[in-house]
Amino acid sequence: MGEENVPSKEHWLSIGEIAHRSGVAASALRFYEDQGLIASRRTAGNQRQYQRSTLRRIAFVQAAQRVGLALAEIKQALDSLPEDRTPTRADWSKLSKTWRSRLDERIEELERLRDDLDSCIGCGCLSLQRCNLYNKEDRLSTRGPGARLLNVGIPGEA
Amino acid sequence: MGEENVPSKEHWLSIGEIAHRSGVAASALRFYEDQGLIASRRTAGNQRQYQRSTLRRIAFVQAAQRVGLALAEIKQALDSLPEDRTPTRADWSKLSKTWRSRLDERIEELERLRDDLDSCIGCGCLSLQRCNLYNKEDRLSTRGPGARLLNVGIPGEA
DNA sequence: CCAAAAACTCAACTACGCTTGAAGTACGGG
């Protein structure tokens, strides 16, 4: 032990290395930088150099995308994290709670949809008589039969 | 009884009526028509007229969008339905099975993500040591520590 | 030292699902 603990002056990574290790295209990395999601310093010859921790940020971005966040929101989340210390459990916990509820909502919505779908299989649907999938709030039309269809609450989707 | 069963020469709806009743903008309806999702006939003066059943198709489109299908896929689904008869239980059942598995997959993915998130709250994550959320398939890098991150399987998302 | 590989910038392009605007036509009530 010892050799691995040497603080050893941060070793910077080229965009190619980051791209390879993160699986994210260099063009996307430049794009992320434009968007303020990641940062780099430059060599004398103007080439980007990244800290190792950038890989974490990228992973974070990817995870957040899977949660369904837009890059702008991800940036906000990242900005809410401490500038350049490793985020603490508390930092992380706060963020993950937001994510969690996002996920929960989305999962619930999909489950509702799935259940409605199931009941539709039974009802021989598309005939539009009292079908959950269609008639979320039937009879909204000003007069006569016909529904204002499904436009109610698709949470999380402006 | 009887009055409601009169075949009563289909009564056609203007784009404005359809827009209002479906909650979908007229511009979107024209767009859907361009995309082959819905159809209309025209008046002598070239204005669109829709059958009532178009409201069903639109509802179908909306539901499918909630399932996560792209318009092109929705068109395929619609095309697989009988031209102009009301779809039968069997037609519907076939489609809904596809949807169902899409939904199941997506729900499962989100649940996995949620569980990983939970275990992360416990692990004080972002330090990148053996975290499920990050290290889906750790140590893929050619040498040394560092992971090819999270690029594994986001099913249903090309 | 020099070629090839890798990086740089900037603008333009992609795909999706629409919206917006301009210019013109149709429909319906008074």
Place this chain on the structure above:
DNA sequence: CCCGTACTTCAAGCGTAGTTGAGTTTTTGG
């Protein structure tokens, strides 16, 4: 008959998340 609202087409634009390509410079290895 006329006015206002609703409709028509077509082209262009938007937001998101990048990719692609041209032309140039830097870095790396034999």
